[in-house]
Amino acid sequence: MTREPPAAAFDVAARDYDRRFTETEIGRVLRESVWRHLDAVLAPGSKILELGCGTGEDALRLAGRGHRVLATDVSPAMLEQASRKIETAGVADRVRFARVDLAAVAGEPEPPEAPFDAVFSNFGALNCIEDCSELAAVLHRWLCPGGRAIFVVMGPVCLWEIAWYGLHLRPRIATRRWRDGREVAIGENHNLRVWYPSPARLRDQLRPWFNVRATLGIGAVVPPTYAAAVIRNRPALLGRLDDLDRRWAHRSAGIADHYLLSLERSDRAAG
Numbered sequence: 001m002t003r004e005p006p007a008a009a010f011d012v013a014a015r016d017y018d019r020r021f022t023e024t025e026i027g028r029v030l031r032e033s034v035w036r037h038l039d040a041v042l043a044p045g046s047k048i049l050e051l052g053c054g055t056g057e058d059a060l061r062l063a064g065r066g067h068r069v070l071a072t073d074v075s076p077a078m079l080e081q082a083s084r085k086i087e088t089a090g091v092a093d094r095v096r097f098a099r100v101d102l103a104a105v106a107g108e109p110e111p112p113e114a115p116f117d118a119v120f121s122n123f124g125a126l127n128c129i130e131d132c133s134e135l136a137a138v139l140h141r142w143l144c145p146g147g148r149a150i151f152v153v154m155g156p157v158c159l160w161e162i163a164w165y166g167l168h169l170r171p172r173i174a175t176r177r178w179r180d181g182r183e184v185a186i187g188e189n190h191n192l193r194v195w196y197p198s199p200a201r202l203r204d205q206l207r208p209w210f211n212v213r214a215t216l217g218i219g220a221v222v223p224p225t226y227a228a229a230v231i232r233n234r235p236a237l238l239g240r241l242d243d244l245d246r247r248w249a250h251r252s253a254g255i256a257d258h259y260l261l262s263l264e265r266s267d268r269a270a271g
């Protein structure tokens, strides 16, 4: 396996990312949990900066709801897929794309759309950088007063993952999240460094730029896609697991596959 910048690994992942995750039953249920939160906190007609937009599924949803989106990613192949999706859906007037590396955001010029009403990053893009402090300072400058930030991140303990791979006698995968900052395999031939900050560690990195409004578990009870066998041929089960996830979301961030940090720009921090 080769060691490369994140774009190369995700350029390859882009080819079947939607088939492997976005279009799966579990992928849809997990994404809808995030969308419910977005619907609750975003003001109508918001101007949104999306980080690590992947194949554009969230940008599509946000544009469809009347928001305007600057959708960014480091991977040209992800951006290409996203742009095609947005064109096909006929909402290209509400979405602009830009290639942005989260690890180098401090050197980026302020986007012409700034100030944004909200910044959003879904399903683990922030796990690809070691420390979010510098990013938080930049986002603070690019957001309106009272602007919102919604980040969905993989935490260090996913009960499903430990149980699933433990039972399948694959202890290295069961405990992979405890090797913070080590390389993990993306696809068959690519390696990438990934960090798994706990909610407390990420909240510390984002302070003093943001105040925390909520921390929610996403996928504590609903299984990850690799454990889809659990729900196969049991059509009602996924709905029941999703109900439990919703009910326990305020308590499950420490054991879920992902957690959602919902934040508000702090007025006190120096811009």
Ligand SMILES: C[S@@+](CC[C@H](N)C(=O)[O-])C[C@H]1O[C@@H](n2cnc3c(N)ncnc32)[C@H](O)[C@@H]1O
Pocket: 006, 007, 010, 011, 051, 052, 053, 054, 055, 057, 058, 072, 073, 074, 075, 078, 100, 101, 102, 103, 121, 122, 123, 124, 125, 126, 128, 129
């Ligand atoms: C697991 S995917 C999530 C994609 C999308 N947000 C979603 O919900 O489906 C992670 C995304 O983060 C992007 N990414 C990884 N490292 C990045 C970096 N340093 N800067 C910007 N984007 C990055 C990848 O290219 C990929 O599209």
